[in-house]
Amino acid sequence: xxxxxxxxxxxxxxxxxxxxxxxxxxxxxxxxxxxxxxxxxxxxxxxxxxxxxxxxxxxxxxxxxxxxxxxxxxxxxxxxxxxxxxxxxxxxxxxxxxxxxxxxxxxxxxxxxxxxxxxxxxxxxxxxxxxxxxxxxxxxxxxxxxxxxxxxxxxxx
Amino acid sequence: xxxxxxxxxxxxxxxxxxxxxxxxxxxxxxxxxxxxxxxxxxxxxxxxxxxxxxxxxxxxxxxxxxxxxxxxxxxxxxxxxxxxxxxxxxxxxxxxxxxxxxxxxxxxxxxxxxxxxxxxxxxxxxxxxxxxxxxxxxxxxxxxxxxxxxxxxxxxx
DNA sequence: CGAATAATGCTATTGATCATAGCAATCAAC
DNA sequence: GTTGATTGCTATGATCAATAGCATTATTCG
Numbered sequence: 252x253x254x255x256x257x258x259x260x261x262x263x264x265x266x267x268x269x270x271x272x273x274x275x276x277x278x279x280x281x282x283x284x285x286x287x288x289x290x291x292x293x294x295x296x297x298x299x300x301x302x303x304x305x306x307x308x309x310x311x312x313x314x315x316x317x318x319x320x321x322x323x324x325x326x327x328x329x330x331x332x333x334x335x336x337x338x339x340x341x342x343x344x345x346x347x348x349x350x351x352x353x354x355x356x357x358x359x360x361x362x363x364x365x366x367x368x369x370x371x372x373x374x375x376x377x378x379x380x381x382x383x384x385x386x387x388x389x390x391x392x393x394x395x396x397x398x399x400x401x402x403x404x405x406x407x408x
Numbered sequence: 409x410x411x412x413x414x415x416x417x418x419x420x421x422x423x424x425x426x427x428x429x430x431x432x433x434x435x436x437x438x439x440x441x442x443x444x445x446x447x448x449x450x451x452x453x454x455x456x457x458x459x460x461x462x463x464x465x466x467x468x469x470x471x472x473x474x475x476x477x478x479x480x481x482x483x484x485x486x487x488x489x490x491x492x493x494x495x496x497x498x499x500x501x502x503x504x505x506x507x508x509x510x511x512x513x514x515x516x517x518x519x520x521x522x523x524x525x526x527x528x529x530x531x532x533x534x535x536x537x538x539x540x541x542x543x544x545x546x547x548x549x550x551x552x553x554x555x556x557x558x559x560x561x562x563x564x565x
Numbered sequence: 566c567g568a569a570t571a572a573t574g575c576t577a578t579t580g581a582t583c584a585t586a587g588c589a590a591t592c593a594a595c
Numbered sequence: 596g597t598t599g600a601t602t603g604c605t606a607t608g609a610t611c612a613a614t615a616g617c618a619t620t621a622t623t624c625g
Binding site for chain 1: 418419420421422423425426427428429430431432433434435436437438439442453457460461463464465468472476478526529530533534536537541542544545546547548549550551552553555556
């Protein structure tokens with residue numbers, strides 16, 4: 252073969268087996284691929300997630316979305332504004348302060364494409380793994396996140 | 409109990425079971441905890457990783473480190489400079505252009521503390537999981553990253 | 566009812582992270 | 596020796612998340 256010999260071959264990497272490091276790298280790769288795919292319809296991963304979330308919870312308010320996604324109120328503003336200015340989201344006042352979010356027709360169409368792209372991305376990476384590893388990864392991550400949540404990552408706004 | 413009812417109880421989250429999303433969240437939590445712990449000795453996660461890496465590969469050059477960590481050459485400069493100005497790293501020219509990196513005495517002491525902190529962080533999260541889940545998560549992540557690497561995330565500088 | 570408290574959306578600002586472009590010096594190869 | 600690649604570096608811009616603070620409105624409670 253005579254490959255070009257990357258530094259990874261030559262150097263020792265003691266952190267390569269660390270959980271945090273592996274999570275970070277894997278997350279980066281998967282999110283990068285998702286970003287590329289979503290860029291073709293002019294959306295970023297966060298925006299795709301918001302569309303999906305609003306579609307599943309019509310009438311929700313952006314503070315709730317922020318709490319679910321771990322995004323601060325202040326940072327939700329431009330996100331929602333961008334989606335609204337694209338004609339994908341609608342805000343209708345429910346309170347004097349809260350705005351109920353819902354998808355427009357175009358937003359619903361976009362959400363459908365987002366779901367397809369996300370499903371394809373999932374399938375792509377789950378296909379890379381042996382069926383057993385994919386299931387193991389998914390279930391281990393699920394219980395990890397559940398336990399972490401219970402152990403209180405309680406960060407308020 | 410009568411808990412405060414978070415949005416997570418009230419709203420549906422269709423992306424919660426997505427691999428990319430779970431990876432991202434888990435990574436964020438683990439890295440945040442690591443960041444808090446390392447902040448107590450005045451280091452950030454990247455800096456701790458670099459110390460560990462240089463300790464395991466004395467004489468390596470920063471371009472190699474950058475390639476291993478997925479950090480661009482231009483962004484390695486201030487990282488290495490900061491560690492050097494703290495007296496933790498030493499640069500000695502090996503080439504006319506390359507600088508061999510090694511730990512100073514203080515750097516070696518810092519590396520030991522970093523290793524202890526990282527190990528404690530690992531243990532903390534692996535302890536949260538049932539022994540089986542922890543091992544499953546680790547091995548699934550390992551093979552996932554290996555396969556992803558083979559499938560070519562080949563990004564040059 | 567009226568006052569204190571909390572929640573919501575928003576602005577403005579900062580800092581951290583990352584990417585791009587380009588440059589001078591040096592090494593390696595032909 | 597000339598060409599091409601590598602290394603460290605500067606400068607700059609884009610993106611993203613965190614903080615502080617504000618005006619408006621809900622809610623709670625005396």
